[in-house]
Amino acid sequence: GAGVSQSPRYKVAKRGQDVALRCDPISGHVSLFWYQQALGQGPEFLTYFQNEAQLDKSGLPSDRFFAERPEGSVSTLKIQRTQQEDSAVYLCASSRSYRATNEKLFFGSGTQLSVL
């Protein structure tokens, strides 16, 4: 696709419900990042994939959060038993390679999750 695509754009969940957020990176992009952005805050790192390998998941706030990228392209962020504090915008970004130099980041529009 032309850019990083995230779906759904908005998600309202009842407390305790499981949700799945999808990120479709630019075709061929190796690196994929997930971030959580609370209202009025900067994004906070959640996890990082290089192809299908999850190289860093140190930002996942609890074991209710799980991310996967089984074929090295589309990634899914799953949140189990959602809590109100999970309400945030979840951003996905991708870049062409694992090398940081001469590399631009491309962001999706985010999924705004509201847990009631």
Added chain:
Amino acid sequence: KNEVEQSPQNLTAQEGEFITINCSYSVGISALHWLQQHPGGGIVSLFMLSSGKKKHGRLIATINIQEKHSSLHITASHPRDSAVYICAVRSPRLTFGEGTQLTVNP
């Protein structure tokens, strides 16, 4: 202490003013990004720096690796520059600053 700190948090300017936003970081990095975020969440990458200086239109970004500091400058600011500007460092995970809310009044 955050790994990435930006200043100021909020900045209000009059149209035409020269603007500087600063970013300091405490970790070793391979690159630094300046990002622009408009209301509604859309994030656009402005610059990626690993050394020196880059210029794009009215925007200039500089980085001093030894001092672990970067600045984003906007010359001849315009109301359409109003947005949140975010500094992020790559190590290789991406760590963001809190952002600087810029408002440019006509």
